[in-house]
Amino acid sequence: MKALNVQLRQEVYRNDAWKIIDWLEDDNVIMYLNEDQNVSSSIKQVINRVNLPILTHLFNQNGSFFIVSTAKDEPIGFLRLVPKISEAEMVIVIGNREKWGQGLGSSAIHQGLKHAFFEWRVDKVIAKICSENHRSIRAFKKVGFKCEKIFPKAIHYSITMDEFLKLK
Numbered sequence: 001m002k003a004l005n006v007q008l009r010q011e012v013y014r015n016d017a018w019k020i021i022d023w024l025e026d027d028n029v030i031m032y033l034n035e036d037q038n039v040s041s042s043i044k045q046v047i048n049r050v051n052l053p054i055l056t057h058l059f060n061q062n063g064s065f066f067i068v069s070t071a072k073d074e075p076i077g078f079l080r081l082v083p084k085i086s087e088a089e090m091v092i093v094i095g096n097r098e099k100w101g102q103g104l105g106s107s108a109i110h111q112g113l114k115h116a117f118f119e120w121r122v123d124k125v126i127a128k129i130c131s132e133n134h135r136s137i138r139a140f141k142k143v144g145f146k147c148e149k150i151f152p153k154a155i156h157y158s159i160t161m162d163e164f165l166k167l168k
Helices: 016-024 037-047 104-117 134-143 160-165
Strands: 007-008 064-070 075-081 087-094 123-130 146-150 154-160
Touching: 007 104, 016 075, 064 104, 075 104, 075 160, 087 104, 104 123, 104 134, 104 160, 123 134, 134 154, 154 160
Parallel strands: 087 123
Antiparallel strands: 007 064, 064 075, 075 087, 123 154, 146 154
16 A cells, blocks of 8 residues: 555644644534544633643543644644554544545554554454445555444444555
């Protein structure tokens, strides 16, 4: 897979948090997300309460949170890895709708897999995707994820470290 100029950065700055709020308040962006409806107002409260330039620690609770950015360090979305017993669950959002359809999500997923497999040393990464979210399904399949289980409203996709290594 050809890697596009996308990078994952773990530092979350105040400006990033404001962008995340904008994305989470855009109905087109959150249409298929399982996030709590009040997550953007929770982030606003934290920003107003905490007077720190870097908010990384607030976003990295229960896993690892990354800002997805272009080579010019322009934030375009976020990726979250949530640890499960011997696997990790991945959630990705490309919040900048102008960047949709350019393969940036697949590139970010690929970067996230490197972190999960080589830093966390998990055996498998899963993604639970709404069955109507065709754009996300395409992005995960492009990187090598395979359908594992089909539920009424969601499809579980997964990729193992061995499968990932064979793609290289």
